[in-house]
Amino acid sequence: MTHLKKYWPLHLMVLPSLLFLIAFSYLPMAGIVMAFQDFKPRLGISGSKWVGLDNFRFLFEREDSMQVIWNTVVIAVLKLFFNLVAPFTFAIFLNEVRKDLFKRFVQTLVYLPHFLSWVILGGILLNVLSTDGGFINRILESIGIGPIFFLGDGNWFRVTVIVSDVWKEFGYGAIVFLAALANINPALYEAAEVDGASRWKQTLHITIPSIMPITIVVGTLALGNVLNAGFDQIFNLYNGLVYEKGDILDTFVYRIGILGGNMGFATAIGLFKSVISMVLIFVSYRIAYKWANYRIF
Amino acid sequence: MYHKTLSYRVFTVFNTIGLLLLSLACIIPLVHVLAVSFSAKSAADANLVNLWPVQFTLEAYKKTIDNPIFLHSLWVSVKRTVLGTSLTLLLAFMAAYPLAKENSDFKGRTIYSWIFVFAMVFNGGLVPFYMVIQKLHLMGSFWALVLPGAVNIYLTILMMNFFRGIPKELQEAAMIDGAGHFRTLFRIFLPVSMPAIATLGLFSIVFHWNSWFDGLLYTNSSDQYPLATFLQTVIIQRDLTSMSLDPASMALISQKTVNAAQIFIGALPVLLVYPFLQKFFVKGLVLGSVKE
Numbered sequence A: 001m002t003h004l005k006k007y008w009p010l011h012l013m014v015l016p017s018l019l020f021l022i023a024f025s026y027l028p029m030a031g032i033v034m035a036f037q038d039f040k041p042r043l044g045i046s047g048s049k050w051v052g053l054d055n056f057r058f059l060f061e062r063e064d065s066m067q068v069i070w071n072t073v074v075i076a077v078l079k080l081f082f083n084l085v086a087p088f089t090f091a092i093f094l095n096e097v098r099k100d101l102f103k104r105f106v107q108t109l110v111y112l113p114h115f116l117s118w119v120i121l122g123g124i125l126l127n128v129l130s131t132d133g134g135f136i137n138r139i140l141e142s143i144g145i146g147p148i149f150f151l152g153d154g155n156w157f158r159v160t161v162i163v164s165d166v167w168k169e170f171g172y173g174a175i176v177f178l179a180a181l182a183n184i185n186p187a188l189y190e191a192a193e194v195d196g197a198s199r200w201k202q203t204l205h206i207t208i209p210s211i212m213p214i215t216i217v218v219g220t221l222a223l224g225n226v227l228n229a230g231f232d233q234i235f236n237l238y239n240g241l242v243y244e245k246g247d248i249l250d251t252f253v254y255r256i257g258i259l260g261g262n263m264g265f266a267t268a269i270g271l272f273k274s275v276i277s278m279v280l281i282f283v284s285y286r287i288a289y290k291w292a293n294y295r296i297f
Numbered sequence B: 001m002y003h004k005t006l007s008y009r010v011f012t013v014f015n016t017i018g019l020l021l022l023s024l025a026c027i028i029p030l031v032h033v034l035a036v037s038f039s040a041k042s043a044a045d046a047n048l049v050n051l052w053p054v055q056f057t058l059e060a061y062k063k064t065i066d067n068p069i070f071l072h073s074l075w076v077s078v079k080r081t082v083l084g085t086s087l088t089l090l091l092a093f094m095a096a097y098p099l100a101k102e103n104s105d106f107k108g109r110t111i112y113s114w115i116f117v118f119a120m121v122f123n124g125g126l127v128p129f130y131m132v133i134q135k136l137h138l139m140g141s142f143w144a145l146v147l148p149g150a151v152n153i154y155l156t157i158l159m160m161n162f163f164r165g166i167p168k169e170l171q172e173a174a175m176i177d178g179a180g181h182f183r184t185l186f187r188i189f190l191p192v193s194m195p196a197i198a199t200l201g202l203f204s205i206v207f208h209w210n211s212w213f214d215g216l217l218y219t220n221s222s223d224q225y226p227l228a229t230f231l232q233t234v235i236i237q238r239d240l241t242s243m244s245l246d247p248a249s250m251a252l253i254s255q256k257t258v259n260a261a262q263i264f265i266g267a268l269p270v271l272l273v274y275p276f277l278q279k280f281f282v283k284g285l286v287l288g289s290v291k292e
Helices: A002-036 A054-061 A063-095 A100-115 A118-128 A135-142 A154-182 A186-194 A199-225 A231-237 A240-246 A249-259 A263-292 B006-037 B041-045 B059-066 B068-100 B109-121 B126-135 B153-164 B168-176 B181-192 B194-210 B213-218 B227-236 B247-252 B255-288
Strands: none
Touching: A002 A054, A002 A263, A002 B068, A002 B109, A002 B126, A002 B181, A054 A063, A054 A263, A063 A100, A063 A154, A063 A199, A063 A240, A063 A249, A063 B006, A100 A154, A100 B006, A100 B255, A118 A135, A118 A154, A118 A231, A118 B006, A118 B227, A118 B255, A154 A199, A154 A231, A154 A240, A154 B006, A186 A199, A199 A263, A231 A249, A231 B213, A249 A263, A249 B126, A263 B109, A263 B126, B006 B255, B041 B255, B059 B068, B059 B255, B068 B109, B068 B153, B068 B181, B068 B194, B068 B227, B109 B153, B126 B213, B153 B194, B168 B181, B181 B194, B194 B227, B194 B255, B213 B227, B227 B255
16 A cells, blocks of 8 residues: 555556557457457357367468468568678678768668658659669660569569668668677777788678677567568568469458458467567577677566 | 778778769669659650659649648648657656666566567457457547557657666655656656657657558548558559549649659658658667667
């Protein structure tokens, strides 16, 4: 009682956020029971038939859903890899620039795409990648290549999705590496200089080892996204022609559940994704905490 | 000194050229679309436009502004961005204060922080979420664009980490003077938190302005769409019913140029806040991670 008397203002401050979380995060979690039902909206949760794990069995028996899981993992893992390597490399090259004005100019331009939504970027990409005289295909044709069906051919679609995602995010992703590079003790370089080490040797033996810890942390924390292939991007770029290679869990859930009305099955797919992602997140944070003493909350 | 060697100088030249090309690659698509938006229909349709307008005209922008559905979606976007950002900031500011306490100082903190973290790493998925919106009678309501995303856990954590950086003495002094927690929060913490609030506000503005999927899911008709959703349906799904064009004006202007104009108007607010955002976000990212 004395606890409440002393601390009620603190509880009151969290209360509004708590109510919102209950309504929009925890209430939907209760809806997960639909994953174990043949859910019919007009019968509701209490009236729909319980089907046990049938929906999950479908998930692993249906050819289309297995293909979707595979697409998701392929696209997501390639994105994770290149979204680590590209910012890392870019940061090291940018770090060699000694003119501050040029450095800031580059930074301003490369961070920008991160803040534009995939609707805007999707609109731009549809325009410049079009085979009907799009900007990129015009350039390719002038050097004797193409036209390439970037968004109409399954394999090219995957390439387009990965390249455009790296294009959007590499600059922003480099910020954390640039911060780490700025924190390297200059005395290390001075000592290497005295020993006659070339800049290449310095990069190899000082720069790269110095930013390895943060690279491992960033790479580990990204593991939670193995089933996140990027709904916004795929949804705004894909079309019926590339479903086979480009359809991912989130877009599949939307089409099956919201458009198709097969809500029990769609909930089961969503649950499958959420549980695996959560486990991966906990494991990766554990690792990051153990190895690099990284803590977020 | 390494940077005086010949090989390093050669490297610098190539490095500069490489970085220059890379950064241009990040904005050239946007520049191309801007050029198309200012070009005449015939030039755009014949694919003559590269990075500079051909036969400069404002026709596409005039057509865009004349479309009442476009204007209304712009208004919906402004409304949701202002209301959504204010609500997000208020909630994050208040919740961050108790969460910034040590577990030993505030017994409730442990459970609260788990509630926040769990909601961040786990979710019920799209379909149950959709059902909840329906059950709460938010379907077709403007508030479906504001309320579900009101608590931004990521921004709350940023705020919390900022509060942890405020010297304890400041707070203790206020307490000794007899100020309660609310007074301390709004009289002592608020003024010193302005830079952090500005950072979070900019992030939240960009987030709300860019959100399009909720508009597609929770509104019933195109006259309730926020701008991002309007653009998604017109440009990505090529749904021309909301373009309100009569055949005669259809012939006069190209869908290409109008689309380009709409894309650019949709990106404009983000481009406008971007310089301010850039000043802050590096700090914001650093705020996000505590190394101990």
